[in-house]
Structure formats: C-alpha cells, structure tokens
Amino acid sequence: MxxxxxxxxxxxxxxxxxxxxxxxxxxxxxxxxxxxxxxxxxxxxxxxxxxxxxxxxxxxxxxxxxxxxxxxxxxxxxxxxxxxxxxxxxxxxxxxxxxxxxxxxxxxxxxxxxxxxxxxxxxxxxxxxxxxxxxxxxxxxxxxxxxxxxxxxxxxxxxxxxxxxxxxxxxxxxxxxxxxxxxxxxxxxxxxxxxxxxxxEDNYTIPLGVADVKREGDNTTIVTLGRMVHLSLEAAEKLAGDGIDVEVVDLRSISPIDEDAILKSVKKTHSLVVVDEDNPRCSLATDVVALVASEAFDYLDAPCKMITAPHTPVPFSPALEDVYIPSVDTIVSTVKSLRE
Amino acid sequence: MSLTSEKMIDVYETMVKIRMFEDKVAELFAEGKVPGFVHLYAGEEAIAAGVCIHLTERDYITSTHRGHGHCIAKGVNINSMMAEVYGKANGACKGKGGSMHIADVEKGMLGANGIVGAGGPLACGPGLMAKTLGTDQVTVCFFGDGAAEQGTMHEAMNLACCWTLPLVFVCENNGYAESTPCSYHCAAKNISDRAVAYDMPGVTVDGTDLFAIYETAEEAIDRARRGEGPSLIECRGFRYYGHFEGDAILYMTEEEKEHNRARDPIDNFKKRGLERRLLSEAQIAEVDTRVAAIIKEAVEFAEESAWPDSEEVFTDVYVNYP
Structure with a gap:
C-alpha cells in the first residue's frame, strides 16, 4: 500500500x-x-x-x-x-x-x-x-x-x-x-x-480495543494515550540517555481496553506509570492502576504512579495551563523516582 | 379521506385493546404482579389510535413513558408487551426494558422512553434516514404536555423544520405534567401555538375525539409524506389513571374526574359511530369479546413465560465488545 x-x-x-x-x-x-x-x-x-x-x-x-x-x-x-x-x-x-x-x-x-x-x-x-x-x-x-x-x-x-x-x-x-x-x-x-x-492512501482499519506498543523497553511501562503518547516518547528518549529503557503502550481505545497488552508489558518491566491528560478521580489512570494492582501485583517492583492533569478545570493563562498539562519533565522524574 | 367502515372497526379495536390492556395492568399492579413503575394510557386512546391508523409498519414512532397505547396502536404484539411488563424472557425486550422501554423496531416502534422530551431528538433520526435514502417513511413523535417544556422539544422541532424532515409532532396534553397542571407549567395559551415559531402548521384538537384526530393526523402525515415537512398537533385530553400507578390523583377534583368520564373517547366514538351507522352493536360486541380474550391470553402468556436467564444481565450491551 x-x-x-x-x-x-x-x-x-x-x-x-x-x-x-x-x-x-x-x-x-x-x-x-x-x-x-x-x-x-x-x-x-x-x-x-x-x-x-x-x-x-x-x-x-x-x-x-x-x-x-x-x-x-x-x-x-x-x-x-x-x-x-x-x-x-x-x-x-x-x-x-x-x-x-x-x-x-x-x-x-x-x-x-x-x-x-x-x-x-x-x-x-x-x-x-x-x-x-x-x-x-x-x-x-x-x-x-x-x-x-x-x-x-x-x-x-x-x-x-x-x-x-x-x-x-x-x-x-x-x-x-x-x-x-x-x-x-x-x-x-x-x-x-x-x-x-x-x-x-488506501482504506484500512485498526481494530478497536487493541493497544499499540509505540516503543519497546524493559525497565518501566508507560501506559498512555492521545497527545500524551508523544510526551511519553520524548521522555523515553531522555530516559534512554540515562540508561533507562521504558516501554510506551498506547491504548488507542479505552473502552474496550486492551488489558492483556497492559499486563503483558508490566509483567515484563515490573513497574507502571500511567500518563493521562484527563482529570484524576475515577479516571482512566485509576482504572489502569487498579487493573495492574489486581492482576499483576506480584510482578511489581515499585508502586504504580499516575501522572495526570490536576483535579481542576483547565485554566486560561498560559502560565497556568502549562502547569496543568502533564510535562515531559514530570514523566522523566517520575520514572526515575521508581529506581530510588 | 373519511373513516371507512373497515377502519372504524380497526380504530375501535385498537382503542379497546389499549383500554383493556391498561385496566388489566392496573389490576395486576395492585395485586403486586407487575414490578417497577407503570404509567397508564387509559383515557388517551383516541390519540394513538387516530394517528397510527395512518401509518404503515415501515413508518416510525417515538414514544413516552406512557407508551403502552403507542405500542398497541403501532402493532406491537400484545403477548410480548404483557410479558415485558412482567419482566419475562418472552417480553418484547427480553424483560430488559420493562414498561418504560417497550419497543419493537421491526414494527417501527422506537421505544417508550423514561426521559421526558427525549423522543423529539430521536424522531429526527428516522426522519433524516427517510430523507437521506429517499423513502416515503414518516415518523410521528408522541410527547406529553410536560415534555413540551423541555428544551429538547424546541431543538427537535426547529431541526426538523430546518431540515424539512417528514415528521409529525403529536403533543398529548393530558392536562398534567405528573401532578403539575398545564395551566401552571405552560406559559403559552396553546402548545400548538409554538408551531408558529418554526413556521410549521400547528393545531389543537380535542384529544378525546377520534374523528377530529383522525382527520387532523391524516392531513399532517400526508404533508410529511409529500416531503413538505413537519406539523404539530396538540391533542387535549385526560388520563384516567395517575401519573404512575400508586398516584392517588389528589391534584384533580372530583368534578374534573366526573367531567373526564363524561367525555370518554371510546364511549363517544361508539355513540357517534352508531348514530352515523358506521358501527353496529353487534360489531362492537364482537370486538369487545375478542379483545377481552386477547388480553386474557396475554396475561396467561406472561405468567407462564420464564424469567430471563441470569446470563442475560451481561448480553446485548454491545453488538461486539472484545
């Protein structure tokens, strides 16, 4: 094609x-x-x-x-x-x-x-x-x-x-x-x-409910979606410079959600960071962490981490909105913190 | 076209089916045999019967929480309706919908609806389908006087008129939104006056007069079928039962209830049908006997039907969910 x-x-x-x-x-x-x-x-x-x-x-x-x-x-x-x-x-x-x-x-x-x-x-x-x-x-x-x-x-x-x-x-x-x-x-x-x-150019389909591993790695699993995939990949590049090899799992669909892909990756990397631009209460991030806690707890070497927007509406001022959106730096420091 | 003798029998049978069905459900509810909420249509029979007789199986209707009458008039199987009201596996919706969501898409009945005013937007859908695919199907949106005050009805009427959809909006003004009288909740003199705002025909008719409803609906449905767009018909009537079963109807006076009984749509229809020699006593008796048997059989069918299998909780959420 x-x-x-x-x-x-x-x-x-x-x-x-x-x-x-x-x-x-x-x-x-x-x-x-x-x-x-x-x-x-x-x-x-x-x-x-x-x-x-x-x-x-x-x-x-x-x-x-x-x-x-x-x-x-x-x-x-x-x-x-x-x-x-x-x-x-x-x-x-x-x-x-x-x-x-x-x-x-x-x-x-x-x-x-x-x-x-x-x-x-x-x-x-x-x-x-x-x-x-x-x-x-x-x-x-x-x-x-x-x-x-x-x-x-x-x-x-x-x-x-x-x-x-x-x-x-x-x-x-x-x-x-x-x-x-x-x-x-x-x-x-x-x-x-x-x-x-x-x-x-041609027509093709991608099945709903199938995640895509956007970057393979052995150290930590980042489960993410949407624009946060790109911030996560950027963070992964920086972390690679420090010798930390993260895997980035792009969910693509959150209902249905590809539980197998999440669990498979976490069982390989032994730690999880969810990067989600949505607000944190009763959210995708909590859902993914709950899944891993229930189904892959024994594989974890560190607590699961969530990087999300804060529990606030989106502010207008550039100075505030930039704080609201999860950042590459936060992803990098969070992944590093799992090793401390 | 005036009511032929054959159609007279048809509409009479529809009205009697609705009345007997609703009276029976009221009785079963009082006996504790019917779970949940039921909202009964008795008193409003002339509206569903007088409108739906102009529709074919390929036409669509959207309905309300008071939807049994619409189902019957649109040809939904009575046994499956009764079984649905009971919550049985043989019900029209396999027992998953109940009284408030009885539906039969194959018969063009897009569901009773537990959300007041939700049917307006939904009705624009089959209207748009018919227009897009170039069919001559018409959709009728039944809604109550309470729903008339929902923004959704304004949006739907405006959209239907902007898109010249083949729709008829039929407002069943039974005088009360739950217990709140129309005179209180409606700022307009007539709900049909609102048609002016959308540049569509709007008319108020006596909701107990089958002949008037029949003629008015015929004109509106023909107009829609010709592709000339929506109309609004307000039918002023009453309901015999409360908002739901268990409602003691304390908001109506005894005089009002007496006044309602004197304008019973079925009695009036019989009287005028006999006067005009469009119906005979023998025909009336035959229909009454036959329908009583149909309702009796429906109750037996419902009671003998099995409860849904517990696995049914989990099915029919999606067509496909990996």
Whole structure:
C-alpha cells in the first residue's frame, strides 16, 4: 500500500471520505461541518469554506453534497438524538460535536439513549454511530473548550471510546469506528491536528480495543494515550540517555481496553506509570492502576504512579495551563523516582 | 379521506385493546404482579389510535413513558408487551426494558422512553434516514404536555423544520405534567401555538375525539409524506389513571374526574359511530369479546413465560465488545 505523509487532520478527513465513498448510508453532520461550502456564492479559493471550526471536514460537502454533509443548528441534543435515531433505523451517522466540553448539553441523548437503547430493547436494535469531538488543553481555550473527559464516556456501558495519537492510527481507528455497529465516541486532540505521519492512501482499519506498543523497553511501562503518547516518547528518549529503557503502550481505545497488552508489558518491566491528560478521580489512570494492582501485583517492583492533569478545570493563562498539562519533565522524574 | 367502515372497526379495536390492556395492568399492579413503575394510557386512546391508523409498519414512532397505547396502536404484539411488563424472557425486550422501554423496531416502534422530551431528538433520526435514502417513511413523535417544556422539544422541532424532515409532532396534553397542571407549567395559551415559531402548521384538537384526530393526523402525515415537512398537533385530553400507578390523583377534583368520564373517547366514538351507522352493536360486541380474550391470553402468556436467564444481565450491551 502506497503511503505518504499527511496530517492527523487530513487522516481523519480521509477516513470519513473513504468510508462515505464506500457506504452510502454514512452521513456526516454537526455545527459548521459544511460551513458554507457549496453555497452558490462560494467560488474559487472560498469554495470549501470552513469545514468545521478547525477545518477537519473540509472538502466533504463539495464531494458528497449537502444531503450527506449537513450543517446543524447549535442544538446538540437535537442532532445527537437524531444520530441515535438515524443509526437505529438504517444510517451510519458521524456526528461532529466540536468540543468534548459541549457534550454536557446533550448528555442524555448519549448516555440514556444511544448507549442504552440496544440493552433496553433486548438486543433487538443497534446504534452504529460515531460522535467525533475535540479534546485537550494547550490552545489557551480555557475551561469550557479544553477538557479531555474521555474517562466519563468509558465509564458508560454501551459506548466505545477511542483516543488516537497518530495520523496512521486516527485513520484506521476512525474507519473501524464508522463500520462498528455500536456507538463510538471518537476523541481528537486538537494539538495533534497538524502533526504529520506516514499514512497509507488506501482504506484500512485498526481494530478497536487493541493497544499499540509505540516503543519497546524493559525497565518501566508507560501506559498512555492521545497527545500524551508523544510526551511519553520524548521522555523515553531522555530516559534512554540515562540508561533507562521504558516501554510506551498506547491504548488507542479505552473502552474496550486492551488489558492483556497492559499486563503483558508490566509483567515484563515490573513497574507502571500511567500518563493521562484527563482529570484524576475515577479516571482512566485509576482504572489502569487498579487493573495492574489486581492482576499483576506480584510482578511489581515499585508502586504504580499516575501522572495526570490536576483535579481542576483547565485554566486560561498560559502560565497556568502549562502547569496543568502533564510535562515531559514530570514523566522523566517520575520514572526515575521508581529506581530510588 | 373519511373513516371507512373497515377502519372504524380497526380504530375501535385498537382503542379497546389499549383500554383493556391498561385496566388489566392496573389490576395486576395492585395485586403486586407487575414490578417497577407503570404509567397508564387509559383515557388517551383516541390519540394513538387516530394517528397510527395512518401509518404503515415501515413508518416510525417515538414514544413516552406512557407508551403502552403507542405500542398497541403501532402493532406491537400484545403477548410480548404483557410479558415485558412482567419482566419475562418472552417480553418484547427480553424483560430488559420493562414498561418504560417497550419497543419493537421491526414494527417501527422506537421505544417508550423514561426521559421526558427525549423522543423529539430521536424522531429526527428516522426522519433524516427517510430523507437521506429517499423513502416515503414518516415518523410521528408522541410527547406529553410536560415534555413540551423541555428544551429538547424546541431543538427537535426547529431541526426538523430546518431540515424539512417528514415528521409529525403529536403533543398529548393530558392536562398534567405528573401532578403539575398545564395551566401552571405552560406559559403559552396553546402548545400548538409554538408551531408558529418554526413556521410549521400547528393545531389543537380535542384529544378525546377520534374523528377530529383522525382527520387532523391524516392531513399532517400526508404533508410529511409529500416531503413538505413537519406539523404539530396538540391533542387535549385526560388520563384516567395517575401519573404512575400508586398516584392517588389528589391534584384533580372530583368534578374534573366526573367531567373526564363524561367525555370518554371510546364511549363517544361508539355513540357517534352508531348514530352515523358506521358501527353496529353487534360489531362492537364482537370486538369487545375478542379483545377481552386477547388480553386474557396475554396475561396467561406472561405468567407462564420464564424469567430471563441470569446470563442475560451481561448480553446485548454491545453488538461486539472484545
């Protein structure tokens, strides 16, 4: 398969484009996903308009038309509910819900409707839909546009929750999510959109619930996901200079979660650090530590450590937000502390 | 099109099925045979029957916590409904949903719903499906006067109109949101007046008058099927039972209850059907006898059905979860 370098943003766009070409029941809607594209006065350079606030869906409306790429009113409950209803009656909707923080306004449609419908109906329905949403701090976007919050969705039975870290993974995981017959929350870290990586031109899928070892090592296991994968890899390089060889396990999906991959790595390295940009209470980080404590306690040479955002909203000021986000230095010092 | 003799029997049978089903469930609940919460539809039969007679199996409805009537009118199997209310393995949802979540997607019934106002957004889904795939399917969203005050209903009506979806919003205004009267919780004179805000037709009809509902619903459903977009119908009626079983209905006066009994939708329908010679006493008696047997059989079916296997707790959460 021919590959070339494209951005995380382009990889996501390409997954949607290829899945929409492949399956006429795949449709996309959300606030500004067409963003003026295809309007009669939009010509030349303006033809593609917004394509979402960060241009992830650019070019899809011109290709597929406004019947399959629909702007919505700022009515998250209505269009997320419409996605649930459409999914249970024959479409495969992708609903783009700008920022994860906004999911608060339509949570009922996600966790009481989309997530529970199949179970409540005794398995006689399915809800093949994807909700795509941006996560993550670092854009100085303040408390209502910067959260991660994915742990909340992983907590809910009936939902799947995916957090990709690279362009390659983003494309393959999104293709899987669109083809999946359950509702999938697909979270895109906004600081990753411009990251480039090798991505095959053709369509491919990466199964949900399979972690990827992004760096092999023997000393300590770092379990992480999303943007934190890259900070962890950077930390791993620094630690390698000090003779500490860490393994970086990228979860990619947190529900389902690849427990085997976590345990296999910890049994090899005998220590665990979880690096998670989400808030710490009842979170992915605590979940992974609980798993290792229950299933691999005898293999541990040191206490499990969690590096997470603090238990606070995301602050605005650059001086504060930089403190909020887990840092490479913290990862390095934490891993080193396990050896003291 | 006016009600043909054949359709007269159909709607009458639907109404009687709903009434007998609900009266029976009330009785079973009082006997302690039915677990959980039940919200009964008796008194509102003309609405579900008068609307759903215009729908085919391929059309969809979304429902409310008071959903038994919608299920029956949309053709959900009565035995499977009763078994579901009991929580049995043979239930419409294998006993996993219960009264508040009875559904049959194959019959176009997208579920009773425990969340007030949740059906509006959901109804936009099959509407969008029909529009995207170019089918002529129509979706009816039943909601109560209480749900009318949820933001979700505003969002859904606006979205449905923005997208010109083939929808009909049917507000079943039974006068009370739980115990709170509509005159208190609704700032508008008529819930149907809100249609103006979305530039769609809105009309209030007598929710006990099957003939009026039949005609109004027919116009709205035909309009939706023609691709001309949504309508809002407010049906003003009442419910005989409380918000849920166990509610002593202290918020209604005896006069009000008496007034309601005098406008019973089934009695009125029979009276006018007989007057217009669209129904005969013999036909009425035949339906009553037949439906009584159907309900009796449904109870036997439910009681004889097995409880779900304990393993069922763990299934049907996902289609596939590695």
């Amino acid at each position: 021919a590959t070339r370098k494209i951005t995380f943003r382009e990889a996501i766009n390409e997954a949607m484009r290829l899945e929409m070409r492949r399956d006429p029941t795949v449709i996309l809607f959300g606030e500004d996903v067409a963003g003026g594209a295809t309007l009669p006065h939009m010509e030349g350079e303006n033809k593609e308009a917004w394509g979402g606030v960060l241009a992830v869906t650019q070019g899809l409306a011109p290709e597929f038309g406004r019947n399959r790429v629909l702007d919505t009113p700022i009515s998250e409950s209505a269009f997320i509910g419409a996605a649930v209803g459409a999914a249970s009656t024959g479409l495969r909707p992708i609903a783009e819900l700008m920022f994860v923080d906004f999911l608060g306004v339509c949570f009922d449609q996600i966790f009481n409707q989309g997530a529970k419908l199949r179970y409540m109906f005794g398995g006689k329905a399915q809800v093949p839909m994807v909700i795509r949403s941006m996560i993550g701090a670092g854009l100085r976007a303040a408390a209502q546009h910067s959260g991660c919050l994915y742990s909340i969705f992983a907590h809910i039975p009936g939902l799947k929750t995916v957090v990709p870290s690279t362009p390659y993974d983003a494309k393959g995981l999104l293709s899987s999510a669109i083809r999946d017959n359950d509702p999938v929350m697909f979270f895109e870290h906004k600081l990753l959109y411009d990251m480039e990586g090798e991505v095959p």
